[in-house]
Amino acid sequence: MRSAKVHRGVGACLLGWVLLSAGCSSDPTDAPAVGTLERDRLELVAESDDPIVEIAVQVGEVVGADALLVRLDPRSLDARVAQARARRDEAAARRAEATRGPRAERIEEARALLEGARSAARTAARELERVTALVEGKVASRSRLDVLRAEADTAHARREQARAALDALLVGSTVEELDQVQSAWAAAEAGLVEAQVHRDRLDVRAPVAGQVDALPFELGERPRPGTTVVVLLADRAPYARVHVPEAMRVRIAPGAAAVVEVEGLEETFRGRLREISHEAAFTPYYALTRHDRGRLSYLAEVELEGESARKLPSGVPVEVRFELDGHADGD
Helix, strand or coil: CHHHHHHHHHHHHHHHHHHHHHHHCCCHHHCCEEEEEECCEEEEECCCCCCEEEECCCCCCEECCCCEEEEECCHHHHHHHHHHHHHHHHHHHHHHHHHHCCCHHHHHHHHHHHHHHHHHHHHHHHHHHHHHHHHHCCCCCHHHHHHHHHHHHHHHHHHHHHHHHHHHHHHCCCHHHHHHHHHHHHHHHHHHHHHHHHHHCCEEECCCCEEEEECCCCCCCCCCCCCEEEEEEECCCCEEEEEEEHHHHCCCCCCCEEEEEECCCCCEEEEEEEEECCCCCCCCHHHCCCCHHHHCEEEEEEEECCHHHHHCCCCCEEEEEECCCCCCCCC
């Protein structure tokens, strides 16, 4: 709360400076736009509620792009990645087998099973014939004949089943079967990629080079998903956040050139307007008299150019004067 009050106080003072400068000048567009130097703040968030197991940096430390900043406990997601990899490997083996076709050993095994089924069917058929003759001679019972007839039918069915299995191996996989195993492998591969992505997000890394500005959590704490765990200031040239008077607003547009004067330095810096608000920072214009509308200001950001600007510190007061020639048409 104290930080917010400080920022509001600074903003009010800067805005007062703008209005005072505009009031003392005969031409309001001659007054500079004032503000401070700022840098892009990147708030990096936690992707899960796993505890923090490593904080690899300190506040104020300068880091490169992709540097590890904070690591959350990866054990749970490591297990999911292992499971997904096992499913992928199993699907890959099935795909390879279907593409290659059955091995010679499996074909020989199927032939042996067929030959055994044929032999069993012949034996059952001969036994059925023998007992049938005995029943006709009233030497064997009819119930015995019924049992042998059922056994013969079963042996015949097993022979046909073995023949069909051998034929399937000799023909190989159908197009439909190949499509099925290919789809199963693709789904398993996608599942592994997804699991790996979730696992990698447990390592909070710097998207760009910059300086660590804040580490809100301590080792062992469990941040809620979406909670900021690292605040990074981008290692780029700063930009001037300034308040543009209403009289100047209609004469500039994004891309407008500017000259930036930094408090405490004689050197000036070139810059370009990268963004300007379409809404005034104060009371809406329709609630003001024509005289009061001159007190409106618009928040703008001017990006500094040149390698020397990269070394400028944040928070320093600046004055910005826009080069208005060629930008009289406004937005």
